[in-house]
Amino acid sequence: MTKETIIEKTNDFLIxxxxxxxxxxxxxxxxxxxxxxxxxxxxxxxxxxxxxxxVKLVGEDFTNVVTLQDFYNLIQSKLD
Structure with a gap:
């Protein structure tokens, strides 16, 4: 999945x-x-x-997530 697709899908469900x-x-x-x-x-x-x-996320996954970009990166790392 491309980074653009991750951003688009994430923004869609946030909205x-x-x-x-x-x-x-x-x-x-x-x-x-x-x-x-x-x-x-x-x-x-x-x-x-x-x-x-x-993908499954746990509380520890959010330790270094501060910005929306960090969140996109987290999702991408789980998909890789």
Whole structure:
């Protein structure tokens, strides 16, 4: 899967499932601050990634995830 496809699919479920405005979805956006995800949203995020990409994420996977770009990279690393 290409990086562009990962970004597109991720942005789609963030917009649809988390009701995040498209203009906020910049790679440098902070997941907690700019996008406004809280700890419960991260649980839903894990479920969304599993259903959209077929990969499992655990809490430790998010240790170094701060920005949306970090999140894209995490998904890509799980797919490789």
């Amino acid at each position: 649809d499932d988390f009701e995040i405005e498209e203009q906020v979805l910049e790679p440098s956006a902070n997941l907690k601050d700019a996008i406004g995800l809280d700890s419960l949203d991260f649980v839903d995020l894990v479920v969304a990634v599993e259903s959209n990409f077929g």
